[in-house]
Amino acid sequence: MLKDEDIKYIAKAIPFWSELNEEDKRFLLDHIFPVQYEKGNSIHSGSMDCIGVLLIRTGDIRVYILSDEGKEVTLYRMSDGDICILSASCILDNITFDVYMDAESDCDLLVIESKFYKQLCSHNIYAENFTQKMVIDRFSDVMWAMEQILFMSFDKRLAIFLSDESARTGSDVIELTHEQIAKYVGSAREVVSRMLKYFQEEGIVALSRGGVKIVNKKKLKALIK
Amino acid sequence: MLKDEDIKYIAKAIPFWSELNEEDKRFLLDHIFPVQYEKGNSIHSGSMDCIGVLLIRTGDIRVYILSDEGKEVTLYRMSDGDICILSASCILDNITFDVYMDAESDCDLLVIESKFYKQLCSHNIYAENFTQKMVIDRFSDVMWAMEQILFMSFDKRLAIFLSDESARTGSDVIELTHEQIAKYVGSAREVVSRMLKYFQEEGIVALSRGGVKIVNKKKLKALIK
Numbered sequence: 001m002l003k004d005e006d007i008k009y010i011a012k013a014i015p016f017w018s019e020l021n022e023e024d025k026r027f028l029l030d031h032i033f034p035v036q037y038e039k040g041n042s043i044h045s046g047s048m049d050c051i052g053v054l055l056i057r058t059g060d061i062r063v064y065i066l067s068d069e070g071k072e073v074t075l076y077r078m079s080d081g082d083i084c085i086l087s088a089s090c091i092l093d094n095i096t097f098d099v100y101m102d103a104e105s106d107c108d109l110l111v112i113e114s115k116f117y118k119q120l121c122s123h124n125i126y127a128e129n130f131t132q133k134m135v136i137d138r139f140s141d142v143m144w145a146m147e148q149i150l151f152m153s154f155d156k157r158l159a160i161f162l163s164d165e166s167a168r169t170g171s172d173v174i175e176l177t178h179e180q181i182a183k184y185v186g187s188a189r190e191v192v193s194r195m196l197k198y199f200q201e202e203g204i205v206a207l208s209r210g211g212v213k214i215v216n217k218k219k220l221k222a223l224i225k
Numbered sequence: 226m227l228k229d230e231d232i233k234y235i236a237k238a239i240p241f242w243s244e245l246n247e248e249d250k251r252f253l254l255d256h257i258f259p260v261q262y263e264k265g266n267s268i269h270s271g272s273m274d275c276i277g278v279l280l281i282r283t284g285d286i287r288v289y290i291l292s293d294e295g296k297e298v299t300l301y302r303m304s305d306g307d308i309c310i311l312s313a314s315c316i317l318d319n320i321t322f323d324v325y326m327d328a329e330s331d332c333d334l335l336v337i338e339s340k341f342y343k344q345l346c347s348h349n350i351y352a353e354n355f356t357q358k359m360v361i362d363r364f365s366d367v368m369w370a371m372e373q374i375l376f377m378s379f380d381k382r383l384a385i386f387l388s389d390e391s392a393r394t395g396s397d398v399i400e401l402t403h404e405q406i407a408k409y410v411g412s413a414r415e416v417v418s419r420m421l422k423y424f425q426e427e428g429i430v431a432l433s434r435g436g437v438k439i440v441n442k443k444k445l446k447a448l449i450k
Contacts, residue, residue: 065368067376094361097368125350136319139364143290143322146371151292152409186375220361 031116046098050090059107075140256341271323275315284332
């Protein structure tokens with residue numbers, strides 16, 4: 001059951017809310033429900049599910065593709081205030097690919113069920129239009145990731161990742177294993193370990209069991225330029 | 226100047242034509258012009274130009290990204306009857322990446338100038354809606370290419386390329402250099418040459434100065450499965 005504060009949040013979060021008539025607003029509210037995920041949970045698994053459009057009240061979600069052999073490539077991340085549409089990709093006829101989504105922190109979401117969201121889009125062109133715009137935003141994110149992976153030298157990519165993680169968590173210590181870092185940057189563990197060892201030798205980071213500590217930010221930034 | 230047959234073609238090619246009023250139809254026709262490109266010409270170069278929406282009457286266009294070091298990765302191809310929208314990406318606020326386009330055969334196009342197409346989209350939601358749908362179609366194409374490049378073993382990728390080229394040209398002989406094949410499959414020339422040599426040793430292809438001849442289709446297909 002939605003609380004008053006949920007309804008207020010929804011009216012603010014959905015940009016086409018003012019384009020809906022009272023009936024459509026009621027219809028939408030009848031098919032939104034709150035849901036929580038714990039850090040590490042899978043939220044969406046390729047074509048296996050199509051839970052719906054996610055309004056992220058709080059939390060961080062990583063969106064990635066997965067090969068048959070289990071290789072992951074991160075496409076982009078979403079967080080507080082973002083709206084996630086590819087978790088409802090089954091309702092978009094022209095989306096023919098599958099993505100995966102994991103909760104990277106505890107997540108508090110509102111979910112609009114796919115089936116009903118599709119109904120709304122089919123008779124309200126503003127809803128459809130907004131949905132398409134969100135997908136195209138993600139297209140730009142994916143192209144950015146693709147250029148990083150295909151074109152950028154690996155030392156630069158790893159340096160950017162460490163720098164971004166440090167900024168995101170507000171800490172100089174990246175508490176991730178080499179295996180996890182490899183997954184996030186779309187590489188192999190051995191490649192990451194080798195490059196981190198090189199960074200350590202260069203006095204850029206210090207490696208420990210707990211993770212990677214950035215010890216010379218200036219040198220790290222120099223790699224990114 | 227447009228001929229009667231051009232106008233007939235446009236009315237059929239543009240799916241939202243019937244949603245336009247007479248004034249908009251006139252406006253659109255006033256800003257469409259025919260243009261020809263020869264095989265090998267560059268049609269669109271990243272952020273350098275933004276010629277407009279292309280209606281491909283006849284011809285083949287390759288769309289790719291290009292690194293600072295000159296590495297190319299093919300995203301998708303377009304041909305007769307396709308409408309090319311990323312050549313007008315400057316009018317789409319949420320497209321933040323640049324692509325390149327080359328004519329792979331002689332091309333006969335109709336071009337809707339970007340500036341006027343944007344004007345049309347800004348006051349006609351059906352035009353905007355259709356434009357977004359086209360972009361999302363390309364998003365799916367790009368995801369497919371990305372999965373090929375990042376996840377697929379290289380022998381399989383090369384086999385698929387040779388098989389597709391053979392089907393497209395209707396010939397068992399692929400008249401391309403190893404350098405060109407490398408560009409198309411997003412790899413290095415040395416890698417392509419090594420794999421083609423392996424294919425030759427396996428009796429799948431025969432190599433000559435003129436290109437690559439497929440001599441055992443069954444074996445080639447077996448690599449793709």
